[in-house]
Amino acid sequence: MGPSGAGKTTVLRAIAGLRAPDRGRIALGDDVWFDAAAKVDRPPEARSVGLVFQEYALFPHMTVRRNVGFGAGATGVDALLQRLGIAHLADERPGHLSGGERQRVALARALAREPGALLLDEPLSALDAHTRASVRAHLQDVLAQLALPTLIVTHDFRDATALADRVGVIVDGRLRQVATVAELVRHPRDAFVARFTGGNVLGGDARPLATGGAEVLLDGGTTVRSAETGKGRVGVAGYPWEIEVATAPPAANGVNAIGGAIDGLDPEGDRVRVRVGELVAECDAREAERLGLRRGDRAWLVFGPESARLVGAA
Amino acid sequence: MRGGGAFTVLLALAAGIALTFLALPIVALFTEVPLRRVPDLLRDPAVRDAIAVTVRTNAIANVLIVVVGTPVGYLLATRAFRGRTLAITLVELPLVLPPAVAGIGLLAAFGAGGLVGTRLNEAGIVIPFTQWAVVLAVTFVASPFYVRQAITAFEGVDRSLVDAARTLGASPARTFARISLPLATAGLLAGWVLAFARGVGEFGATIVFAGNVKGETQTLTLAIYEQLDANFDLALAIGILLVVLSGSVLLSYKMLSSWRRSSSTSPAPFARTSSMSG
Numbered sequence: 001m002g003p004s005g006a007g008k009t010t011v012l013r014a015i016a017g018l019r020a021p022d023r024g025r026i027a028l029g030d031d032v033w034f035d036a037a038a039k040v041d042r043p044p045e046a047r048s049v050g051l052v053f054q055e056y057a058l059f060p061h062m063t064v065r066r067n068v069g070f071g072a073g074a075t076g077v078d079a080l081l082q083r084l085g086i087a088h089l090a091d092e093r094p095g096h097l098s099g100g101e102r103q104r105v106a107l108a109r110a111l112a113r114e115p116g117a118l119l120l121d122e123p124l125s126a127l128d129a130h131t132r133a134s135v136r137a138h139l140q141d142v143l144a145q146l147a148l149p150t151l152i153v154t155h156d157f158r159d160a161t162a163l164a165d166r167v168g169v170i171v172d173g174r175l176r177q178v179a180t181v182a183e184l185v186r187h188p189r190d191a192f193v194a195r196f197t198g199g200n201v202l203g204g205d206a207r208p209l210a211t212g213g214a215e216v217l218l219d220g221g222t223t224v225r226s227a228e229t230g231k232g233r234v235g236v237a238g239y240p241w242e243i244e245v246a247t248a249p250p251a252a253n254g255v256n257a258i259g260g261a262i263d264g265l266d267p268e269g270d271r272v273r274v275r276v277g278e279l280v281a282e283c284d285a286r287e288a289e290r291l292g293l294r295r296g297d298r299a300w301l302v303f304g305p306e307s308a309r310l311v312g313a314a
Numbered sequence: 315m316r317g318g319g320a321f322t323v324l325l326a327l328a329a330g331i332a333l334t335f336l337a338l339p340i341v342a343l344f345t346e347v348p349l350r351r352v353p354d355l356l357r358d359p360a361v362r363d364a365i366a367v368t369v370r371t372n373a374i375a376n377v378l379i380v381v382v383g384t385p386v387g388y389l390l391a392t393r394a395f396r397g398r399t400l401a402i403t404l405v406e407l408p409l410v411l412p413p414a415v416a417g418i419g420l421l422a423a424f425g426a427g428g429l430v431g432t433r434l435n436e437a438g439i440v441i442p443f444t445q446w447a448v449v450l451a452v453t454f455v456a457s458p459f460y461v462r463q464a465i466t467a468f469e470g471v472d473r474s475l476v477d478a479a480r481t482l483g484a485s486p487a488r489t490f491a492r493i494s495l496p497l498a499t500a501g502l503l504a505g506w507v508l509a510f511a512r513g514v515g516e517f518g519a520t521i522v523f524a525g526n527v528k529g530e531t532q533t534l535t536l537a538i539y540e541q542l543d544a545n546f547d548l549a550l551a552i553g554i555l556l557v558v559l560s561g562s563v564l565l566s567y568k569m570l571s572s573w574r575r576s577s578s579t580s581p582a583p584f585a586r587t588s589s590m591s592g
Contacts, residue, residue, distance in 0.1 A: 017481070018477050018480065053478055057474040057478040059493060072483030
């Protein structure tokens, strides 16, 4: 996962053999596909890999069945079409298919050779918003059944959470952090990872507390407490779903509260994203209604010290 | 059309002049000789010889152009290498080279005492003023029309389709045969039509390099030239034959391209017949 231009697709192309890296080693188990030092560079056709392209790259002059059966040693094409629920499209040309159908055909084609590894390049980005969710769910089911090493490239954290066991965040060609989704959210290594996984990051200056944790004077002037210890310039990362919205300052001591006028109210499904300054909180739509939140009203965003993670300076 | 009346009149006037000018020679060809005499005229042995020479030499030249030009176009379209720009320029050179210069160049190369002609002579191979000279002249001047179009057609094939074929286990050769070639067909066909038309119309390079020997190197265009003084009606009749040939080639190409437009990714070198809708 990473922003566009981070080098995600390049990694997939290197693994598939469409591009030779300057250095390094690519192997599936003991099967070495590329080794710069040993001068090993197998051509794409000699690597047991299935690559699903971002725009699917279906052959426009062939039917679905012939697309899926194109691969060298492709077997059980019709059974595969059946399994992916596209058997009724077998004699169609790709030009007549919807985005979701194309995605299934591309997946079937990549799987027909029974590859040792599956690579998916932005599998959902070519789809419009309303097919995306259903295709994501379908892909989730298929991947769960496959038990195949799968590398998925995406710029969308939601796709990553839905499809991945482990997530690597890549920026400017470098991996910033590799962890499970839960771990990424619990301990983002830096401000970028925190933001990319949906978190807020506020800059400030930290001072360790004798009682443990730290106190951070935010650039906005508010002081917040973190359960983590830190010193000097830091970023305070907090996730919207861990931040509560209140219409009055909290009575309890030891919780953080940042007050201000509500700058934005964005409904998202049955949740509402409430923005005060740089900080975004998320609450239940019914809760938002009960509080009577409106743009411009004063509100407090409340979160505990354990939700104020300290990351490298923002 | 609303507004801009005077401007529209100006455009229409220019179009009227241009179309009249372009149509006039064609109309004249058909009106200057009584049409029912044309079949008789074309039965003249001189014409039959010229048809035989034209068909034979152009058939060989077209096979050479397509068989060699297709891989050349594919290479130039898909591979980056040093000297690629130079190679493309060389391929395009005959387009702008005066045909007579092409003829004399071929003579200097393959003629007696020429660059490679001396060696060929020693081996007992004589090319100038034979039918092989016509073949070489046609190939030289017509090939760039095909190769240029082939480069464009292969460049028009989505790169990710080629990559996809490779990751699906297809060798470069199989990828070419199953993906690139079928998807470039419309463009290749268009290039071949252009090359064919240029080859049949070849005159300058042929007359310099192959001469104008009846039954041996005299093609239809050279026959027109010879018959100008001898039998003007015969020259006109050959002209009609060539107009019908060119016209039907262009028309059949246009029909073919509109028929298979949906499945092709190649750009069309000719305007589409039905592009004015909307």
